[in-house]
Amino acid sequence: MHKMASVLDLVHVTKRFTAPDGVSPLIGIERVSFNVRAGEFVAVVGPSGCGKSTILNLVAGLDRPSEGRILLNGVAVESPNPSVGFMLQKDLLLPWRSIVHNVEFGLEARAISRSERRQRARRELERCRLQDFAQSYPYQLSGGMRQRAALARTLAIEPAIVLLDEPFSALDAQTKLILQKSFAQTIASSAITTLLITHDLMEAVIMSDRILVMSERPGRIIEEIAVDLSDRENPMARIAAPRAREYVDHLLGSLHLQEKAA
């Protein structure tokens, strides 16, 4: 896997914002460099406000870096890019559309026929085990199922990389575990390249191949940890492994959380 080509490359990326006073620039992230290889699952962790979501907006092409370059399959990202799929904490399902129609949403900007669109949406719903709910409306689904529908919509566009921005943080603890497993299975079985942004250290450990630790603002990458655990497709197995706890403890140390709590 490590020999595989890089899908996403960030090269010395800095993003500055204009502060509310309009004068002094705020630095969101500073000289951030990393890559994500094909089929790899990379997690980014860090304190709140460290610019994790800034990375997502930049990679999605919704925002432009102040300095540095972002390459997707070797091509610079300069505008919203159809080969990036992203998912937020909010499922962002359109309440007026049925689930299958929601999954089709991302395909509607493309020149493909209605029947092919429907076919692809059905396939994604099956992959996310939601085929029985194709005709339901979002309000009829639980929070966990809605997130799975959002994943189906994200995968329907066949993205080169999927960006997950704290997709489980609004869910209760049990639904979260179930959904982490469900996502991990879907992602592993289709070898989907994934960048997960999270503040949940255990989530980063049990779901990813590699963890990037960010500092407080201005956000920089202060550590990179390869997660040497088996069962990436089954976070529930990983969570029970004693070594998972060790990784979390290590991350706690890296982020100096013990000292802050004292």
Add this chain to the structure above:
Amino acid sequence: MSPADLTRALEHGPTDAVPHAMQPMAHEHIEAPAPGGVLASPTSILLGSLAFGIVFLLAWQFVPPALGVPSYIIPTVTDLAHELGRMVERENLFGHVLSTVTIATLGFVIGSLLGAAMGYILGMSIFIEKVLSPYILGLQIAPKVAFAPLFIMWLGYNAWPKLIVTILVVFFPILVNVLQSMKTVDRDLINLARAYSMSRMQIFWKIEVPASMPALMAGLRIGATLAVIGVTVGELVGGNTGLGYLITFGEGQANTAMVFDAIVLLTLIGIVLYGAVAVIEARVLHYIPRVMR
């Protein structure tokens, strides 16, 4: 419970979430007892409403005569019924009702279309919206019905002044509602559409228009009641047709029963118009659980 137990308990996978999710969330709210005590059944509520109506009509029929109030001040219910029959025979009541219904409906439809269109146009262009907003606010506050005499002076004693006043009163609440909803569309939804490389017009039709539907429907409800007010004022000040005209005519003849009947009929027209909007709304907003509407 050890973490391993928890894991095993949850191991059944995502399908376990299904039974829980199958229960529509709406039901949870109905279970809660009303603040006043046990929630009454729908039948007893209906019976209660009917009983109140009957008691009210009986009181209207018998209390004023018992207190010596003459029928030219407060006509009894039977007086109203007699007058209604006379109006059908002698005053061409159906013609007047038809005229009022036509103008109210036409004014409501045209005013809604114009208001919604203007709301969407202003919602699309922040610049135009900012430039025009003080004037919109001013016109929104101005009593639109007060323009009726002007329109009569300009256009004469015909259907046009009534129609224009109706359009004007319906226009603003719908404009304001649509504009407000356009300004508060979830930015993340717009970003999602942008990330999918959707064009401005696609974002408008696929996100903004459907997202504004609840606000548009609320505007239409307000508009439906205002349309009847608009047409009534138009008919009161000018012309010789419509229920508003019958009110001034009845007033001139000191025919209290006629005025009362016209008011009742205007109210009924308003209820029908409002009911029609409610039916459309239930269809358009079918995706919103009923308790939340």
